[in-house]
Amino acid sequence: MFQLNLKTGKPIYEQIVDKFKELIISGILKPDEKIPSVRDLAKQLTINPNTIQKAYRELEYQGYIYSVQGLGSFISRPDQIMDLNKVEYLKKQIHNNICELLYMGIKPEEMEGHIKNIFSAWKGGKHND
Amino acid sequence: MFQLNLKTGKPIYEQIVDKFKELIISGILKPDEKIPSVRDLAKQLTINPNTIQKAYRELEYQGYIYSVQGLGSFISRPDQIMDLNKVEYLKKQIHNNICELLYMGIKPEEMEGHIKNIFSAWKGGKHND
């Protein structure tokens, strides 16, 4: 399903969380779709099931998936994730990152072009199915 | 000089690094300006000097400050920080954060407005001194 990098110092469970978030946000995993069971994914990635479970639990806390005992884990609908604190946090992150790039000398025009690309990629993306 | 928040779980040394980056990027701390000695800042924040040391080492590694034996630590010039890997990393972060907000249902127009504000705030900011 995807690659792990054990050398970065980034916890494995966080890498899994981020990877799933990417797959969900990009629209590759759709709402109510089933994701691999804890044990299956553990086998596939040859890591401990507890680590997967920790990742799934974190994803559930953040609203990206929901788990049902005896059935499995599934992707949530986007409106379940929305949270005002999170929105504020993400906006601040974007602000900081843009300012950092500008300070380092990136030309504003280049930056604005890059951001336009993000928006047009989004509009043309898979989420319009 | 600034406030620490022990409650976030974020390592203290990282908070110091981020705070300095903020002050540098926003233009409050200017190139070649001297920053407090390790001991002074440790006293002022009532934390362990080792923690400050680690923060300064990290800032130096990232290119934001430089140290001169026997004189102290100073702010670097912006072009010293520039690093292609970092630029790519920051761009990817911006991409991810914007997509996450869009996925959660934020309207693209709202998002674009928010970003325009960042640029105009930058252009009107202190870095034009």
Place this chain on the structure above:
Amino acid sequence: MFQLNLKTGKPIYEQIVDKFKELIISGILKPDEKIPSVRDLAKQLTINPNTIQKAYRELEYQGYIYSVQGLGSFISRPDQIMDLNKVEYLKKQIHNNICELLYMGIKPEEMEGHIKNIFSAWKGGKHND
């Protein structure tokens, strides 16, 4: 008859138990009224009959319904449910929840108003039929 929510993590059989308790307490289901057979309800909710069975067993154990071989399951009379341990348990729950809200900073007056509403809603409710 009612909606299930698989996403809460709450076991399905418990959701069914709680839903029945709600219907009984609010007076919508009246003493000695017949409730659907295990098989019918399972079909209607498209879930496994074993799950319904477990829910009914729990409701019977708690005194809310009684079963008659060959006839079906029926709502009990309120005095059948009364149980001193349970009364103590519920009182303690109420105590804990109120204290938690007060600790979090809810004003006592607001809290008292809210509770008054519960009582007046009860007095004006369906149980006086």
Place this chain on the structure above:
Amino acid sequence: MFQLNLKTGKPIYEQIVDKFKELIISGILKPDEKIPSVRDLAKQLTINPNTIQKAYRELEYQGYIYSVQGLGSFISRPDQIMDLNKVEYLKKQIHNNICELLYMGIKPEEMEGHIKNIFSAWKGGKHND
């Protein structure tokens, strides 16, 4: 520090969470007070450190404590816990529990007396220090 009951089927880590919440809400543990380290409490209760850590992590998620690497875990201030969803949830719980008792035949006057006691106990409690 406190008693565990391994026979109830209630997860140990939840019992620890609930116990701490009680101690915090009742004012016995005060904001910024240090709580035992993961290892110490594990030794004291003769259970696995991982179980304590899970409990502490849950308490942190719910806003009751905060943890600092290398320093320990501490009680949060009450306003950190406040959360609108939680308030709504607790109010609904109180509503349900009161209605359940009334349905079972508890006299409203008795119930109202009980609740008055809660409020007066609160007003006379330790939180006014």
Place this chain on the structure above:
DNA sequence: GTGGTCTAGACCACC
């Protein structure tokens, strides 16, 4: 078979 809890014990990052 699924997710959830728990143990025993190792290792790392932070202060």
Place this chain on the structure above:
DNA sequence: GTGGTCTAGACCACT
């Protein structure tokens, strides 16, 4: 010393 991550493997509850 502190909290945080990870493994290996057991057992339970739910569908």
